[in-house]
Amino acid sequence: MQKHLLIVGGATSYTPIAKKDGHKISLLLPAKKLANRKDLKLYDRIITIPEKGTLEEWLGSAVLINQFDRIDAVGAFNEEAEFYAVAISEKLGLPCSSRQLVELTHDKKAMRQALKQHGLDDTASCVITEDFVCGVERFAEQYGYPVIIKPLNARGSTGISVVRNKDECTEGVAWFKEHAGNYSMLVEQFLEGTEWSVEAFSENGQHKIICITQKFKDSEHFVETGHCLPAFMPVEDEISIKEYVNKVLTALGFTNGPSHTEIMLTRKGPRIIETHTRLAGDRITDLIRHVSGVDPDTLWVHQVMGQSIFSDIPVLNATGNKFAAIHYSSVNTSGVLKQIEGVDDARTTEGVVEVDTLYHEGEELTGAFDSFSRGASIIAVGESAEEAVKNARNAADKIRFIISCKG
Numbered sequence: 001m002q003k004h005l006l007i008v009g010g011a012t013s014y015t016p017i018a019k020k021d022g023h024k025i026s027l028l029l030p031a032k033k034l035a036n037r038k039d040l041k042l043y044d045r046i047i048t049i050p051e052k053g054t055l056e057e058w059l060g061s062a063v064l065i066n067q068f069d070r071i072d073a074v075g076a077f078n079e080e081a082e083f084y085a086v087a088i089s090e091k092l093g094l095p096c097s098s099r100q101l102v103e104l105t106h107d108k109k110a111m112r113q114a115l116k117q118h119g120l121d122d123t124a125s126c127v128i129t130e131d132f133v134c135g136v137e138r139f140a141e142q143y144g145y146p147v148i149i150k151p152l153n154a155r156g157s158t159g160i161s162v163v164r165n166k167d168e169c170t171e172g173v174a175w176f177k178e179h180a181g182n183y184s185m186l187v188e189q190f191l192e193g194t195e196w197s198v199e200a201f202s203e204n205g206q207h208k209i210i211c212i213t214q215k216f217k218d219s220e221h222f223v224e225t226g227h228c229l230p231a232f233m234p235v236e237d238e239i240s241i242k243e244y245v246n247k248v249l250t251a252l253g254f255t256n257g258p259s260h261t262e263i264m265l266t267r268k269g270p271r272i273i274e275t276h277t278r279l280a281g282d283r284i285t286d287l288i289r290h291v292s293g294v295d296p297d298t299l300w301v302h303q304v305m306g307q308s309i310f311s312d313i314p315v316l317n318a319t320g321n322k323f324a325a326i327h328y329s330s331v332n333t334s335g336v337l338k339q340i341e342g343v344d345d346a347r348t349t350e351g352v353v354e355v356d357t358l359y360h361e362g363e364e365l366t367g368a369f370d371s372f373s374r375g376a377s378i379i380a381v382g383e384s385a386e387e388a389v390k391n392a393r394n395a396a397d398k399i400r401f402i403i404s405c406k407g
């Protein structure tokens with residue numbers, strides 16, 4: 001049955017799915033995001049909001065659309081527009097995540113406080129609003145080094161540093177100011193262990209975990225360099241992580257929709273880093289699709305449109321014989337990109353299924369400082385996690401960025 005979907009914020013990959021299903025689609029987005037869109041013909045109507053548009057303007061625009069063509073479902077499909085989507089859904093009396101849940105997933109300090117009340121987190125943290133260096137030092141005096149500096153509510157590994165002693169405080173704060181200066185600063189106890197993410201869907205308060213994803217990061221600023229799924233780990237660790245994440249999702253109030261939860265497996269057990277009311281980024285959904293044959297993006301659209309998807313959610317574990325990995329290549333120098341070599345060779349590497357370049361010739365580069373400044377992505381499959389990772393990295397080794405350095 002045809003329904004009317006209002007997409008809030010401009011996420012692009014979900015529109016063809018809804019259109020293929022025969023739905024009408026209206027788009028409500030910031031005016032600055034309309035430029036260079038190539039999918040405008042897919043929408044039945046488009047309304048743009050000025051960059052400094054108020055919540056009332058977003059709500060008024062949605063109400064106006066609804067007056068002429070009743071809206072059946074609202075989807076943001078990304079974090080930037082979640083608050084608007086929730087407010088619009090509440091205004092129109094449509095299903096949505098709770099406002100409290102969205103607020104908790106956008107505020108890491110508030111999230112930890114909520115989980116502490118349920119006995120699910122004991123990680124000390126503090127928001128620092130002034131005199132950043134002294135604030136970090138005072139926190140470390142109380143809880144010990146190392147500590148981690150991060151934005152309170154940013155994404156994409158932006159502005160993150162680990163501070164291992166007092167001498168590193170100034171440098172860590174400087175990195176934060178340079179790359180995340182528009183955000184509030186959060187300092188936390190550093191969690192020692194191995195990092196994983198858990199991909200799941202919830203429906204009517206029940207949670208179904210698709211898989212655990214192994215994460216690879218640089219050790220200085222925690223920019224992700226790759227992922228592999230389903231993760232290979234001891235069975236007892238897998239059970240512990242899944243049980244913990246189920247409790248976290250319930251405690252925070254996840255009822256319907258996807259979740260992406262980042263976990264550190266410490267000596268004391270799993271501890272949360274952060275969680276989100278969305279699917280994983282970094283093309284983890286593509287890895288799931290390559291292993292399972294099921295597209296998580298399609299599941300999300302179907303759920304937003306009111307369908308039950310619980311029985312369609314794949315469950316992946318390391319007892320199978322198909323794994324997928326992604327590796328990101330980048331440059332760690334400054335200069336102008338003259339040429340990218342070896343892409344065709346990378347594509348013909350054993351096990352490789354996708355290669356994408358993220359830099360453009362003529363672009364001025366300053367190194368990889370967050371998830372949005374990496375140079376190329378390579379997806380590969382294998383009969384084991386080790387083989388999939390090896391195939392992706394072998395292909396990455398063939399890609400060369402030719403840089404004209406300054407000076």
